[in-house]
Amino acid sequence: MRSSALVSGAILAILQAIPSSALPASDAKSAPGPIPGYGIEDITWEVKAHPDGPTMNVTGTIQQVFDALDKANPNFRQDFGIADSSVLAATTESASSYEVERVICDVFDYARKDATQDGINHLNSVPGAPANGPGPGNCGRVSCSYASAIYWCNDNPDVKSLDSYGSIGWAAQFTLDSKDKACKDIWGETPVDDGVKGQVFVKDNWNVVVRKDDC
Known part of the structure; x- marks a missing residue:
């Protein structure tokens, strides 16, 4: 091994x-863009x-x-x-570089919680520094499986680079960990049936969206 x-x-x-x-x-x-006020650019x-x-x-x-x-x-x-690739070990992303400004939950349709967590684990496992084109309102879909997507959006007027892909995963995790009931839903009888959605705004003028999508 x-x-x-x-x-x-x-x-x-x-x-x-x-x-x-x-x-x-x-x-x-x-x-x-399927996100109000944002355009989508393929990564x-x-x-x-x-x-x-x-x-x-x-x-x-x-x-x-x-x-x-x-x-x-x-x-x-x-x-x-x-x-x-589906079982890559996730690394721990330090939150010290960024600070969440707010999390909005009452938007979009619910994604699957398990598929979203899998996407976060993938992002946490990929080394390197992602870059997104000039904003504001410029998004790229970085993960999508089982009708569950993660978008990374740049609201800066210039190209934006992050410390790591784990930074995107770190932000997306706030939707799963949110105490706001609007961020979550129960579709079935077990935790695997949970739904999740939301938009996480980070103070460095970028945000991450978790939502249902056509993959």
Whole structure:
């Protein structure tokens, strides 16, 4: 069994995100935003499917990145020492760099709590520093599975970089941990059936949205 440090090093070698605005116009995609007052810009990741191979651009969520790499190189997980992207060990994100300003719960439709937590774990596991194009009101969907999405939105007039992808996961976690009943719902009889939603505003002029979405 590989150590978590070795796995992290392998991921660092293949994953690096760049904002779509940094790419040629033909590679940058945008779509009308499902978030009132915000536009959506697809996030493009620069990745390697082979340890010694060229880089390739994959536009979409982190789940789509792994799907594309699987297709480009069916052995890429073994080549980089990654057994399964869904069970990557999450790292702890320090909240010292950022401070939450407010959490709004009475917006959007409920996402699945378990799928949202899985997306947060993925983000916490990916090393590197994400960047988002100039705002205000510029969002990118960084995670989506089982109709449950996480968006990262930049309200700064310039390109915004964060300390880590774990910073996005750290902010999204506030919706799951919120004591506001509007952030949560019970769909069934067990905790796995819980729903979650919300928008977390951070004082550094960026925010994270957790909501139901079409993946």
